[in-house]
Amino acid sequence: MKKMKYILVTGGVVSGLGKGVTASSIGLLLKACGLRVTSIKIDPYLNSDAGTMSPFEHGEVFVLDDGGEVDLDLGNYERFLDVKLTRDNNITTGKIYQYVLDKERRGDYLGKTVQVVPHITDAIQEWIERVAMIPVDGKEGPADVCVIELGGTIGDIESMPFIEALGQFSYRVGAGNFCLIHVSLVPVLNVVGEQKTKPTQHSVRGLRGLGLTPNILACRSTMALDDNVKEKLSQFCHVPAEDVITLYDVPNIWHVPLLLRDQKAHEAIFKVLNLPGIAKEPSLKEWTTRTEICDGLHERVRIAIVGKYTGLPDSYLSVLKALLHASVACRKKLVVDWVPASDLEDMTEIENLDAYKAAWKLLKSADGVLVPGGFGDRGVQGKILAAKYARENRIPFFGICLGMQVAVIEFARSVLGLTDANSTEFDPSTRNPCVIFMPEGSKTQMGGTMRLGSRRTYFEVMDCKSVKLYGNRRYIDERHRHRYEVNPDIVGRLENAGLSFTGKDESGQRMEVIEVPDHPYYIGVQFHPEFKSRPGKPSALFLGLVAAACGQLDALLQGFESREKVNCEIGNGPSNKKVYQNGYATKPANIIRDAIYSYCNGLSCTVI
Ligand code: GLN
Numbered sequence: 001m002k003k004m005k006y007i008l009v010t011g012g013v014v015s016g017l018g019k020g021v022t023a024s025s026i027g028l029l030l031k032a033c034g035l036r037v038t039s040i041k042i043d044p045y046l047n048s049d050a051g052t053m054s055p056f057e058h059g060e061v062f063v064l065d066d067g068g069e070v071d072l073d074l075g076n077y078e079r080f081l082d083v084k085l086t087r088d089n090n091i092t093t094g095k096i097y098q099y100v101l102d103k104e105r106r107g108d109y110l111g112k113t114v115q116v117v118p119h120i121t122d123a124i125q126e127w128i129e130r131v132a133m134i135p136v137d138g139k140e141g142p143a144d145v146c147v148i149e150l151g152g153t154i155g156d157i158e159s160m161p162f163i164e165a166l167g168q169f170s171y172r173v174g175a176g177n178f179c180l181i182h183v184s185l186v187p188v189l190n191v192v193g194e195q196k197t198k199p200t201q202h203s204v205r206g207l208r209g210l211g212l213t214p215n216i217l218a219c220r221s222t223m224a225l226d227d228n229v230k231e232k233l234s235q236f237c238h239v240p241a242e243d244v245i246t247l248y249d250v251p252n253i254w255h256v257p258l259l260l261r262d263q264k265a266h267e268a269i270f271k272v273l274n275l276p277g278i279a280k281e282p283s284l285k286e287w288t289t290r291t292e293i294c295d296g297l298h299e300r301v302r303i304a305i306v307g308k309y310t311g312l313p314d315s316y317l318s319v320l321k322a323l324l325h326a327s328v329a330c331r332k333k334l335v336v337d338w339v340p341a342s343d344l345e346d347m348t349e350i351e352n353l354d355a356y357k358a359a360w361k362l363l364k365s366a367d368g369v370l371v372p373g374g375f376g377d378r379g380v381q382g383k384i385l386a387a388k389y390a391r392e393n394r395i396p397f398f399g400i401c402l403g404m405q406v407a408v409i410e411f412a413r414s415v416l417g418l419t420d421a422n423s424t425e426f427d428p429s430t431r432n433p434c435v436i437f438m439p440e441g442s443k444t445q446m447g448g449t450m451r452l453g454s455r456r457t458y459f460e461v462m463d464c465k466s467v468k469l470y471g472n473r474r475y476i477d478e479r480h481r482h483r484y485e486v487n488p489d490i491v492g493r494l495e496n497a498g499l500s501f502t503g504k505d506e507s508g509q510r511m512e513v514i515e516v517p518d519h520p521y522y523i524g525v526q527f528h529p530e531f532k533s534r535p536g537k538p539s540a541l542f543l544g545l546v547a548a549a550c551g552q553l554d555a556l557l558q559g560f561e562s563r564e565k566v567n568c569e570i571g572n573g574p575s576n577k578k579v580y581q582n583g584y585a586t587k588p589a590n591i592i593r594d595a596i597y598s599y600c601n602g603l604s605c606t607v608i
Contacts, residue, residue: 004132004142005273006178008166009149010212012203013185017220018256020073022183022247023149024080025256029266031081032257032282036143038136039077040128041070041090043151044158048094049087051450059314063479063531067453072317073149075531079321080257082534083136088127093158096123116161124165125172145273154182154206167211176274182207182214183247186221186229195221195229197236204237215272216243216265223248243268254291254535257284290535294328301332301550304366306339306386308379313338319372319400322533326546329538334546337362341371341379344386363389368396368521368549371403373481373528377426384410396521396548398541401482404514404524405435408486408494411516415497425484434494436487450483457512457527461502466513466523468557469540476503478527485526486511521548 009023020041027037047053050061051069062075068087078085100123104114132146150166152159170178184200204214217239219225225233225246234241245263247256260266261282270278303323309315313336320336327334342348343359359382363369369390371383383403387410390397399407405423412421412434420427423435438451458475459467470476488509491501503513503525516522523541533539547556 002144003173003177004129005145005275006128006132006169006173007145007147007269007273008170008178008180008212009147009183010154010180010207010214011150011152011183012154012207013199015153017183017185018247018253019149019151019183020076021253021256022181022218023073023147024076025253025260026181026265026269027077027145027147028080028257028287029260029282029284030145030147030269032261032284032287033266033270033278033280035145035278036137036139037081037145037147038083038132038134038143039074039081039085039089039147039149040131041073041077041149041151042159042162043071043090043092044156044162045092046094046097047092048098049090049092055309055315056312059312060317060319061481062318063452063481063528065454065477065479069452069481071151072314073151075318075321077147078531079534081137082537084138085136086131086134088131088134089136091124091127091131093161096120096127096161099123099127117164120161121165121168124162125169128169154203154210160210163210163212170212176272179216179269179272180212180214181216181218181269183218183220186219186225186233186246188222195223195225197229197232200233201236204239214239216245216268218245218247218260218265220247221249251295252291254287254294258288258291286536290328293331294324297328297331297333299332299550300335301327301330301368301546302335302337302366303368303370303546303549304337304339304363304386306341306344306363306369306371306383308341308374308376311340316372318528318530318533319370322530322539322542323370323546325533325535325538326542328535329543330546330550330552332546332550337366339363339386341382341386344382345379346381366395366549368398368545370545371397371399371406373401373403375402375425380406380423380426384413388414391516391519391522394520396545396553397519397523398521398545399514399524400530401480401526401528404526405484405486407514407522407524408434408499408511411494411497411499412490415499416493423484432490434487434490435484438483438485451480451485453479455480455527456506457503458506458508459503459513460508461500461515464500464502464515464517465521465544465553465557466502466515466525466541468560469544471540471560478525478529479531480527482526486514521545521553 009019011017011019027039031037049069050071059072061069062072063069064087065084066086070090074085074090100119133142135142150162184203186195186200188195217233230241230244233244245265247259261284266282324334339359339362343355348356363386369386371386383406387407409421412418418432420430421432421434422430424433424437454477456475456477500515500517501511502515504510505512512526514524529539529541533542547553
């Protein structure tokens with residue numbers, strides 16, 4: 001059996017250096033060289049998973065097909081590598097301790113003193129070896145390379161057992177099978193404009209003191225490192241100067257794999273991993289084209305995100321990425337206006353008139369409105385007002401999870417006249433519960449007890465926008481994360497009043513997709529399609545929202561109807577090719593059709 005190769009990515013000096021993006025980009029670069037890549041993210045906190053952590057503090061909770069609630073970095077891996085990871089690809093201290101303590105209770109260590117070394121450290125190594133073998137790219141058999149990202153910064157108390165385990169692990173898998181890339185910071189002091197190497201020297205010294213030696217340094221800095229700075233780092237950190245890579249500031253993260261390629265990071269990695277035969281030019285043509293197109297966009301599309309955590313964009317990272325993928329497909333520069341939901345409410349008008357006015361101004365100047373998922377009642381009334389505004393003023397609207405529930409509440413209140421209609425999440429004693437707690441949920445255990453992960457939605461109405469955007473498929477699989485659902489008892493009345501329930505689960509009792517048919521674009525979904533959007537394959541309903549927001553929805557839907565025609569046009573290809581070689585879109589409708597084509601067929605596409 002071939003041996004798995006491991007790449008460990010650690011971080012030094014400060015947090016927030018973009019270690020996750022660097023690790024994903026390394027994975028993408030290797031994939032572009034023809035290798036199959038998987039990844040593991042280690043989070044040295046005690047929570048079992050990210051499900052119970054606040055998006056305020058930690059950014060969004062990313063949801064996997066298997067229902068794993070994980071760190072948002074796994075989202076970056078899935079998007080960059082176009083893979084589907086499992087919950088075990090995210091290791092936390094909590095998970096490892098739980099595993100060891102369960103074994104202890106079962107009596108697996110009978111007679112022994114259970115200790116961090118060797119029991120925890122062994123468990124970490126076994127976990128890595130086991131999970132690295134799980135195929136994540138839809139092909140059979142394990143990947144060639146596993147990229148492991150160690151969260152936190154070298155020197156953190158929390159990560160010590162992991163560092164110890166990884167030191168042992170590098171020895172165990174042996175030279176030629178383990179490559180350590182240390183991501184560090186080279187600050188530039190404004191006064192003298194000098195690139196400072198000392199912080200990196202210190203963090204590498206810390207790493208070596210813990211038994212790990214870096215093979216490659218990836219230095220974040222504002223500009224490319226001077227040769228003498230690389231020499232200095234090489235001398236003090238014992239890394240060849242050609243293996244000191246600069247990740248200088250770039251306009252968007254899609255540039256990072258290109259930066260790594262330009263500095264021949266793949267060759268440095270292949271040298272360490274003893275893979276000389278593979279070191280050919282990475283094929284990143286499609287990626288490069290997309291990145292250049294993205295850089296060159298100037299016509300704007302404004303989408304208002306009406307949410308609770310508007311102060312920290314990472315709280316809605318996948319939603320942002322899905323909007324970006326869709327905007328690039330529509331050849332528009334995405335502008336997101338963050339509207340704090342509670343600022344739209346009447347109370348804010350009384351307490352803080354300026355904030356109220358500012359929020360409404362943003363909402364009213366948007367080309368499209370998106371209400372994302374959320375928990376708890378803060379800002380719900382503001383979200384309801386945003387949904388009402390979009391419905392009544394025929395502004396393209398997309399509601400996700402709580403966003404859909406809010407749209408249902410709004411419809412029941414405004415159209416059915418049930419002024420106290422509500423979700424039992426916000427008003428347990430409402431006389432008109434139109435969103436209710438799901439019978440299979442748990443009210444006492446919070447962690448991992450929601451309806452989570454990939455579930456099937458069947459389309460019941462075939463002549464509607466959502467189904468067309470999904471390529472006229474009879475069913476789709478999307479990821480879920482919710483405790484509440486639309487009350488099936490009220491569905492009939494809502495339907496009679498003009499709200500269409502176009503998608504349901506297999507029982508026909510759980511509402512998955514709503515649509516207002518005579519509105520330009522008013523769609524809500526109980527699932528989270530943002531988690532499966534990819535740079536080259538924008539998620540269908542995000543594409544619909546952005547296309548509607550910039551007046552391209554009809555072309556998109558028509559393009560879809562003539563998909564067969566498009567198919568052969570693309571097969572012949574020359575006209576399309578010309579469009580892309582020029583680097584900008586001369587035929588937007590064509591391009592969007594291509595986007596749909598690639599989306600429906602699960603192909604990668606040179607367009608977006
Ligand atoms: N709070 C709602 C529920 O639990 C919505 C959840 C969400 O938006 N992810 O059903």
